[in-house]
Amino acid sequence: MVLAAPESCETLIIGAGMSGLAAGIRLAQYDHDVVVLDRHSLWGGLNSFYKKAGKPFDVGLHALTNFVPKGTRGRPLTRILRQLRIPYEALQLGQQWGSESAFPDVKLAFSNDFELLRSEVATKFPAEIDGFDRLSRYLADYPDLPSGGELVMARPRLREYLRDERLIDLLLLPILYYGSPTPDDIEWSSFVVLWKSLYEEGFAKPRGGVRTILSLLRNRYRELGGRLCMNQGVAAILHRAGRAVGVRLDDGREIRCERILSSAGFVETMALCGSEWEERFPAQTHAGRMTFVECISVLDRPVTDLGHDQTITFFNTSERLAYRPPAAPYDTASGVICCPDHYEDQDEGCGPALRLTLRAHPEAWFEMTPEQYAAQKEAAWRDGHAAILPFAPDIRPHTTFVDTFTPRTIAHFTGHTFGVVYGSPQKHPEGLTPLSQLFLCGTDQGFLGIVGAMLSGIAMANRHALGAASPA
Ligand SMILES: Cc1cc2nc3c(=O)[nH]c(=O)nc-3n(C[C@H](O)[C@H](O)[C@H](O)COP(=O)(O)OP(=O)(O)OC[C@H]3O[C@@H](n4cnc5c(N)ncnc54)[C@H](O)[C@@H]3O)c2cc1C
Structure with missing residues (x-):
């Protein structure tokens, strides 16, 4: 059922991708008056689905990262499911058979058992195994949160543990492809998040593909009374005295709200605030x-x-x-x-x-x-x-x-500028923008991929809309 957008709400979410839907569920759980808008007819954003020649396709699903077995506590996947009150079994996850990082003369196999990667390094780079062990111990204790401020890149940090540049390349290849907005390297805290997601935890796939995840999110959001308005693009963000107060839709109607959470991307969101802001954050220099x-x-x-x-x-x-x-x-x-x-x-x-x-x-x-x-x-x-x-x-x-x-x-x-997948190299871990009551969620906040996007939606809803009302 396609809903018409209301005239006002408490929190308006731009984008019915993974982050926007997860944020919407979180707010609807607290009887918050929330509306999710998307310009397109199908939800899912970068990870949606379609039919062509009578065949069902997922847009992008290779793997759900961060696989952990049922009952594992405190890891991103189980945290998300707990916060969204979705049972683990509902995802119907099947684990990967096994993956590899492959150069012409050397490969590293990895799976959902970290020991396989370790044994590959021990066999193929015996001189590096002590450094690899020190690195993996250090990363296991490192907080898995994106950080802001000055960009610290992963390569120079990895050289503190590993001397063989080919091993560094082999370890970086999957990580860059699954989350780097930056050429040939990745910001250190994103590296840590992805190391854990890909190597310590691993890959799985829901039976039925991305539709399974999206149906769970959409149904949960609707059951809780959240309003999902598809085919309703935001043409402009309305603001007064430095504070976001609502949006104007593509068809000219306006919606007033107390706050906006935008998953459109930082540059794209600022462009919606008018030419002054678009000129301050031009896509040519600020987009990935x-x-x-x-x-x-x-x-x-x-x-x-x-x-x-x-x-x-x-x-x-x-x-x-x-x-x-x-x-x-x-x-x-x-x-x-x-x-x-x-x-x-x-x-x-x-x-x-x-x-x-x-x-x-x-x-x-x-x-x-x-x-x-x-x-x-x-x-x-x-x-x-x-x-x-x-x-x-x-x-x-x-x-x-x-x-x-x-x-x-x-x-x-x-709507992502240049069709970028991992957003801008400059992340905004607090979800803040130059306007008050306008917040970011999703890729440009700093968490990447399907699990990351959902985590981001939950974290930003908790922080900026629920405040103290939300339990951890
Ligand atoms: C080809 C491909 C393969 C991928 N494979 C994987 C994978 O295997 N595993 C994995 O974990 N991740 C994968 N990803 C990454 C993952 O899809 C994204 O990180 C995640 O879906 C981002 O979610 P999001 O909510 O932050 O943003 P998005 O999905 O980009 O959602 C933003 C939404 O906002 C809407 N929007 C934007 N502007 C407006 C506006 N002005 N008005 C209204 N609506 C607007 C858009 O229509 C969109 O629906 C892949 C991505 C791609 C492109």
Whole structure:
């Protein structure tokens, strides 16, 4: 049921992605008068779903990170479920079979058992194992919260523990691909969060894919009386004397509110506040530039029949790690190969499939004619699948259907400048903006990925709307 937006509310949330829905649930639990608005007809934002040629696809789901078994206390996944009052079983999680970080001459396997990664390092980099152990002990005790202020990068910190740059590259490759807005490195506290999410905890997938998570969130929010208004974009944030007081919708109607939580991104949110703020935080200097092309190939047989049983392969074809916006529309020097049904007790709704993610130019895709756009998508699929042959089987003769999305698709469905996935390199861990009563949640607050976005929504709702009313 699509709801019309009301004339006023207590808290207005921009965006029905993972962070906005989680924030909405948290507030509705306390009988808060909350409205979630989204410009699109489908919820989920960067992690939504669609149908093409009669087949159901998830937009981006490779993996739910932060897997922990039922009953584990105090970890991000179980904290989220507890705060949203969603039973663990409802996610129907299947664990990954196993993943790898792969360079041409050396690979590190990892799984949901940290010991596998440790033993790989001990075997392949014996001189580094003491440093690796010191690093993992240090990280296990490090707080898993994003921090603000001056950017401290991960590489120089890692060099305090590890001497072999190739090992540093191997460890960074999955982490950068799953959360870095910064070329070739990542801010230290985000590194710590992702180390725990990927290596200490690991990957799982809900049966039914992203729809399962989104249905749980949407149903929970509605059961609690929260209002979800789709197809209702925010054209402007209204403010008076430095304080946000409401929004104007695309159709001209206005909604007054006491506070706004925006998951649109920092630069995008400030642009909604008017040209003065847009000029103070221009996209060219303040937005991130890391974005991707993803080709989803539906196959005539399971990938295991072609001899490949990895869940996710993070690959790099050159000797040193390549993670930066490419000069061309796409770059095949590194990327991610994901087999979405290589999880325990899971299958992919569209049939056997392989997803290939490549880095993309943040502007080139927006400037193409329809013919150039179609040709570049085809070329990305062709060149990408040739480049991954050292790491994955040749799926080209077995491909029955391909769908490719680009930065242009991401920007169209989420409003993120340049179609960036991990937002701006400058995070705002307190969720504050220059305007009072206007707060951020989601990617630019600092938590990344599906679990991170939900954590962010909960944390920002607790801090800025519920205050002391919310139990920890
Ligand atoms: C291809 C791809 C693959 C990914 N794979 C994974 C994965 O496997 N695992 C994982 O954990 N994470 C993955 N991610 C990342 C994950 O999807 C995001 O980190 C997370 O979904 C971000 O949620 P969010 O709520 O912060 O923002 P978003 O999902 O960006 O939500 C923001 C919402 O705000 C809405 N909006 C913006 N502006 C306005 C406006 N003016 N008016 C109204 N509405 C507006 C948008 O329409 C959107 O719905 C992937 C992302 C992509 C793109």
